Amino acid sequence: MTGRVVVAGLGPGAEALVTPEVRAALDEASDVIGYIPYVARVADRPGLVKHASDNRVELDRARHALELAGQGRRVVVVSSGDPGVFAMASALFEAVEAGPPAWRDQRIEVLPGITAxxxxxxxxxxxxxxxxxxxxxxxxxxxxxxxxxxxxxxxxxxxxxxxxxxxxxxxxxxxxxxxxxxxxxxxxxxxxxxxxxxxxxxxxxxxxxxxxxxxxxxxxxxxxxxxxxxxxxxxxxxxxxxxxxxxx
Amino acid sequence: MTGRVVVAGLGPGAEALVTPEVRAALDEASDVIGYIPYVARVADRPGLVKHASDNRVELDRARHALELAGQGRRVVVVSSGDPGVFAMASALFEAVEAGPPAWRDQRIEVLPGITAxxxxxxxxxxxxxxxxxxxxxxxxxxxxxxxxxxxxxxxxxxxxxxxxxxxxxxxxxxxxxxxxxxxxxxxxxxxxxxxxxxxxxxxxxxxxxxxxxxxxxxxxxxxxxxxxxxxxxxxxxxxxxxxxxxxx
CATH class of the missing domain: 3.30.950.10 (Tetrapyrrole methylase, C-terminal domain)
Structure with missing residues (x-):
């Protein structure tokens, strides 16, 4: 099993603003990581592990996601809005740059969302x-x-x-x-x-x-x-x- | 029947990046209006009238949409990306501002999309x-x-x-x-x-x-x-x- 990290934008709040691409990534995830209220937006289902953390721990969260992917997990890091706009995508790449070389070859995908x-x-x-x-x-x-x-x-x-x-x-x-x-x-x-x-x-x-x-x-x-x-x-x-x- | 104009963002190209909100608006439309390649992205179906026009006629297109809505049609003006970013939403409101007072009370909705x-x-x-x-x-x-x-x-x-x-x-x-x-x-x-x-x-x-x-x-x-x-x-x-x- 090949692990991966997907950084996905959940949009501003309404389900009707979540792209099908993000919906599919959530359906295939083994782990969802993110700030408490964003993780709460993802429905529970058997086989899905949720890791909710508080604000201001973005780098810890990014490293956790990369470690889990290294163990073969299919990780989705959830952001509100678009992950590339004042959200988790930058923190993830900051962690990649500072982390072990293997993280550079980790499969990472950013999925855009409707930003606020x-x-x-x-x-x-x-x-x-x-x-x-x-x-x-x-x-x-x-x-x-x-x-x-x-x-x-x-x-x-x-x-x-x-x-x-x-x-x-x-x-x-x-x-x-x-x-x-x-x-x-x-x-x-x-x-x-x-x-x-x-x-x-x-x-x-x-x-x-x-x-x-x-x-x-x-x-x-x-x-x-x-x-x-x-x-x-x-x-x-x-x-x-x-x-x-x-x-x- | 009450007409309306919806200005909808189709995203950058992939169907997986079209929001469910925009998909629903297209499913309910009587008329789709827009630049030729964007209108071509909307599937034909019975009861749907497509009005494709060339580039640089944004104001004409906006007025056409408002006129059709005034006749009770459910019009969707399609943009690539997000309609509010260098796309049709501004042209529509330019037309509203310069047009007959009745257009101000026309039901108008802008639906965001994934911009390029x-x-x-x-x-x-x-x-x-x-x-x-x-x-x-x-x-x-x-x-x-x-x-x-x-x-x-x-x-x-x-x-x-x-x-x-x-x-x-x-x-x-x-x-x-x-x-x-x-x-x-x-x-x-x-x-x-x-x-x-x-x-x-x-x-x-x-x-x-x-x-x-x-x-x-x-x-x-x-x-x-x-x-x-x-x-x-x-x-x-x-x-x-x-x-x-x-x-x-």
Missing amino acids: MLAAAARAGAPLGHDFCAINLSDNLKPWALIEKRLRLAVEADFAMALYNPRSKARPEGFVRALDLLREACKDARPVIFARAVSTSEETLRVVPLPECRPEMADMRTVVLVGSSRTRVIAREGAPYVFTPRSA | MLAAAARAGAPLGHDFCAINLSDNLKPWALIEKRLRLAVEADFAMALYNPRSKARPEGFVRALDLLREACKDARPVIFARAVSTSEETLRVVPLPECRPEMADMRTVVLVGSSRTRVIAREGAPYVFTPRSA
Whole structure:
């Protein structure tokens, strides 16, 4: 039996957003590894071993997956969204690079998924409809100064932006500073979308002009989409549509 | 019968990357509208009317979809990849904004899909594993100077980059200039991934150090991923893994 590691994206939450490719990989897995709430999304069945771990142990989890595959297990490492966007795929390759040479020849596959910003954008209209960037606001692994530099340059480039991990209990201050920076650099009332738990039963979506944005509008389950200077809002009964024109 | 417009992402090519949500929308459609090769991906069945049109008529296509929905049809506008990333969703909302007021109350839904950069990144490892941007290199609808400005600022921000529509027969020169700019601004040998037709039978993937990149490595079916200054290559038998560490 040849082991393997598959790093699979479960999408933002709804089963209807899990690709058939990921579904097939889960059906064939002997072991599923990941952060507790993501592993909980995989149904139990005879022969499937689940290894759920807490947040912030990504490298340990990656090494565990590679060790199990080395023993011939068919391991699926589950991520929310897309595994390549602020998720487990990078941690896995960090472990491969630092690990024993045999890990380089281990069979590894990354299976893409619907990442949070695309699910959120679809709900709002097409706010990422032209050039955009994605920035992780967590400073657990990089200095805050780098985040601020990227936010400033993103405004100067007039990108629409997707801000991941905007705010957590352990990091309440960063998003306060990010919003202050954006208000000062943008100097306009461009729309900001607070999209929480999109495609789950707890989904909420708010469209707020930048000057009226408040830090507490985001939490750790929120992705924040910031329009470019050209992003448009179409008022209508019900939630407005937000889109960035193709010429922006 | 209430009409509606669904803008659906078919993913990069493989059926295994079409979400169940999009599959269900296609099964319920009365009309499918889109660019010829995308409409060709939808199977014929009794009761389904297909409207295939050529490239560069996105606004006409959007208006057609809205008119049909106004007549009570269940219309699916198909895009490759994700409809909100350099695809049909923005064109649809441009048409809504400029069209009759009734179109604002039309039922419209955007269904996300696996966009080309995420499929390509998954094949290569995790090159978009930290902050990144997506830039459309087509200057059909925006000035080339804006593209160059964004490329320069993206290098300064040290984003990994996904470059969409790098080169077509009608625009052979832009990608030459983009590569020259990147070589000059980056001053290093960071990895560049040329991913063509990912997940189809014609898929090719090349990892090339920036100084060795040549314009003819890309065509209109290629997405180009450019590493950040921190992106790593893991050499091994077979194709190397490329990833951007989480601390980048």
